[in-house]
Amino acid sequence: xxxxxxxxxxxxxxxxxxxxxxxxxxxxxxxxxxxxxxxxxxxxxxxxxxxxxxxxxxxxxxxxxxxxxxxxxxxxxxxxxxxxxxxxxxxxxxxxxxxxxxxxxxxxxxxxxxxxxxxxxxxxxxxxxxxxxxxxxxxxxxxxxxxxxxxxxxxxxxxxxxxxxxxxxxxxxxxxxxxxxxxxxxxxxxxxxxxxxxxxxxxxxxxxxxxxxxxxxxxxxxxxxx
Numbered sequence: 001x002x003x004x005x006x007x008x009x010x011x012x013x014x015x016x017x018x019x020x021x022x023x024x025x026x027x028x029x030x031x032x033x034x035x036x037x038x039x040x041x042x043x044x045x046x047x048x049x050x051x052x053x054x055x056x057x058x059x060x061x062x063x064x065x066x067x068x069x070x071x072x073x074x075x076x077x078x079x080x081x082x083x084x085x086x087x088x089x090x091x092x093x094x095x096x097x098x099x100x101x102x103x104x105x106x107x108x109x110x111x112x113x114x115x116x117x118x119x120x121x122x123x124x125x126x127x128x129x130x131x132x133x134x135x136x137x138x139x140x141x142x143x144x145x146x147x148x149x150x151x152x153x154x155x156x157x158x159x160x161x162x163x164x165x166x167x168x169x170x171x172x173x174x175x176x177x178x179x180x181x182x183x184x185x186x187x188x189x190x191x192x193x194x195x196x197x198x199x200x201x202x203x204x205x206x207x208x209x210x211x212x213x214x215x216x217x218x219x220x221x222x223x224x225x226x
Contacts, residue, residue: 036161039119043069044155050123053074071115073105074101075104120158121160125164140173140174143176147160147180147182163222165219189223190223191221192220192221
């Protein structure tokens with residue numbers, strides 16, 4: 001007997017049909033949703049690869065979130081920010097958050113020094129290329145390098161959180177279990193993710209305003225324990 005947390009029997013059956021390739025252990029977790037707001041209320045949060053900064057802004061505006069302990073970062077240089085990102089950056093600063101541009105999620109120490117966080121969040125990492133790197137999908141390489149870098153900036157008991165499109169293609173592209181192993185993490189816990197629960201959040205790829213989430217309806221959040 002396996003427990004599908006937060007799901008009815010009908011929902012559990014639906015999950016099993018949607019995730020035929022997942023192990024029973026993962027299926028028992030995938031019906032739940034990760035509570036980003038509760039996690040942010042614990043403080044010391046780093047957002048990376050934020051693009052237009054809308055996810056950090058949406059969560060940081062929730063009640064009782066200690067905004068002074070939040071650092072929202074983007075890969076782009078300040079002069080390359082879109083108008084939306086620039087406007088969201090101003091709103092984050094007004095809330096009391098810190099914002100930093102030019103941050104490479106795979107080389108965090110280069111820009112944030114030795115700072116450590118309770119939670120590090122990367123929403124929809126996407127290289128926008130299918131050309132192999134080192135014999136691997138470039139998105140797998142990106143996530144593996146990010147996890148290695150993030151591990152050095154986690155407080156004891158910290159979490160690294162990554163959300164992606166949920167599909168067989170993306171599962172094969174990211175290979176999260178392999179990425180976790182390479183970075184010294186255990187296999188991640190898996191949760192469902194629904195962007196509609198975060199009004200104002202619109203994902204944006206690096207270097208353009210398109211989204212890796214466009215055209216998809218199923219999404220997953222992977223939680224790596226430090």
